Amino acid sequence: LAKTTQPISMDSYEGQEVNITCSHNNIATNDYITWYQQFPSQGPRFIIQGYKTKVTNEVASLFIPADRKSSTLSLPRVSLSDTAVYYCLVGDNTGGFKTIFGAGTRLFVKA
Amino acid sequence: NAGVTQTPKFQVLKTGQSMTLQCAQDMNHEYMSWYRQDPGMGLRLIHYSVGAGITDQGEVPNGYNVSRSTTEDFPLRLLSAAPSQTSVYFCASRKRDTQYFGPGTRLTVL
Secondary structure, three states, X not given: OOOOEOOOEEEEEOOOOEEEEEEOOOOOOOXXXXXXXXXXXXXXXXXXXXXOEEEEOOOOXXXXXXXXXXXXXXXXXXXXHHOEEEEEEEEEOOOOOOOOOOOOEEEEEEO | OOOEEEEOXXXXXXXXXXXXXXXXXXXXXXXXXXXXXOOOOOEEEEEEEEEOOEEXXXXXXXXXXXXXXXXXXXXXXXXXXXXXXXXXXXXXXXXXXXXXXXXXXXXXXX
């Protein structure tokens, strides 16, 4: 399983774009990169998933360079409600069920 | 669809008591898992199942048992509760590489 490294915490202000980078130097060929969001007292929630280049959905964008050894979650124009913990996970889309969650990045959005 | 449901939401036990945390999903996912989350920490995998009748240990399995008699249900049993098992427990089901989590059970062992 590829280990991931993320910043422990980040601060931002409402309306700013937030970029959270995750390092995964040992990513395997079959691995996908998935980001989850967790609010206090709730289970993690899927945000976005990608394999290479750029993926965008209604919530976020995910940028993955050609070597795939890192990825960046981009949250456009954050609001107070985006204050949460964000987890980066790397895993095989066809198996490898032992998904490992790291400590995540605690994002605090200020008014 | 209800997704992943967990009961109870809260539970207080005394040391040595046993109990079962219930988890059910209605998405027909083969993969299900149990995690615990301690304050300020990430999630740690307790047990998981790749289908009915098949279970395996995760990162922190000691003190917990699981069974998977149906696709829908994946109960977690605490045989003899200890204060170290005070935590929030999350059940999840998985389709491909995306996991869907339940709302959690907050367990306190006195």
